[in-house]
Amino acid sequence: MKKFLLFIFFSSLLFAKINIITHQKFAVNGQAFYIKVVDEDNQSFKTLKVKFNNRTYKSLQNSSQIVLPISYYTKKGRYLLSIYGSYMDGKKFKKKFYLKVKYGNYKKEILRVSKKKTSFGSKSLKRIRKESKEAKKIYAKFSSKKYNKKFIYPLNSKITSQYGNRRLFNGKLKSYHSGTDFRAKVGTPIKASNDGVIKIAKHRFFAGGSVVIDHGEGIFTVYYHLSGIKVKVGQAVKRGEIVGISGKSGRVTGPHLHFGVVLQTSSIEALEFIKLMNDFVIK
Template identity: 35%
Template sequence: MRSIILILSLILTSTLFGREPKLSSKEVKQGEFFILTLPETGDYRITFPQGRTPIRTFPREDYEIAFVPVHYSTPPGSYPLKVERDGEFLLKEEVEIKDGEFEKSYIRVTSATKKKKSKKNVEVMVNYAREARKDSSQIKLWEGEFIYPLNGRITTSFGATRYVNNKLSGYHSGVDFAVPVGVPVLATNRGRVVLSMYLKSTGNTIIIDHGLNLYSSYSHMDSREVETGNIVEKGKVIGRSGNTGFSTGPHLHFTMSVGNTFVDPFLFIERKLID
């Protein structure tokens, strides 16, 4: 398990004594995130291209917060974070991005399976997913710690460099749990279902909005037991594991994201993010 430096300072109340924007950490790894605390509500503009997704702020009593992700393909180095309000720079801070130390993953697939991840099928999936993640709840929907969606052997870790038939395919956006077909899949936390459908590339897929721009997703399931618009409680059975879509065997592909940027799911599991 990679060290998670940002967890050391996620208790946000400690940042409110100053009247400047505060970062939970100035040093994170590829595929991690940090929390930006803004001392009062207002119309903020946050610039951090390495997040690869719009950075949204959300009101929390008399202050605002933003989850700021680091895309897993961002080269290690120092990058500027800028916070503006009413044309005035409130913060210019360098964020140090460290190597995520990702593994390599090799799989072989048949031509029939490979077609399920065609450029067209992936584009369709991406468009549906982006639409589902475009308007997160302004209030925190999750409660307490996030939980594992099921128990299973991890076959591919987050961020793994994926090779398909010995050709570079990209980075692994989540965690794969190897389980038989039909194992109950649990909602990792409370939230609203923003997508529940079959997609050729990811099979039976569910995306849950947990509020404040945090989302979980569950793919390759055999069946789905919730519909778009449903409010689900933490631990609710939302479907059954399967082998649908671009898949080489029964498993669950589980992701967490800030907006459209995937981050390490284990940053959430059994941890309290904010009050």
């Protein structure tokens, strides 16, 4: 497994006693970006936030680390990041640095599906909107940390479609692929990537049989197109516990597991996120 390198921004030495450490020199749209804030006098932070691209993101609880989701829709360029918060004694601090965002090397993917599956009646549209609204509300909740272990893959299998593919349905660009598809014949047991609490456990229009787990700190993992759901909303699950059985429900061209990560409301590359969390955040 490729190890990340750490980069330190020394620009802060001039006026603040804060150093910013990141896992890469630049960020990539659709991927998580790791930031560690270090006070030279080893003072602990009471609060820590980062403002990026007009949005504010919270740090991981009780830590000086921020895992920033760089949304897929982020344009490439140089962004001014503002890191701010307070020390235990109440004193405030603020630190700014520039972050370069590059575009990920995402592929174009052409899918052929029946007309029935790309144009929807008013009843379906109503359901699609309702389900989307419901999910957004769930993802917006920043709950307390529920995991202590490293994240795992939901199954060991070949990846059939990567995150970020720009999807053309019957020649029309409809969306980007917000998760990673694993080859899984119908009936394969699917494991929880980490400890958490079930937030969605039902059949949905696009995603089919769906399970969503809240791991706390704005981190969610999603498991789609299931043929069977083994958990209930509100239930606490342990890492590795079987949450469902793979299938081909919802809008799919064949059986597989769609696995994804939502971080502070953005769908980001799940496997890179797991590597980043396991290498840096979870000891």
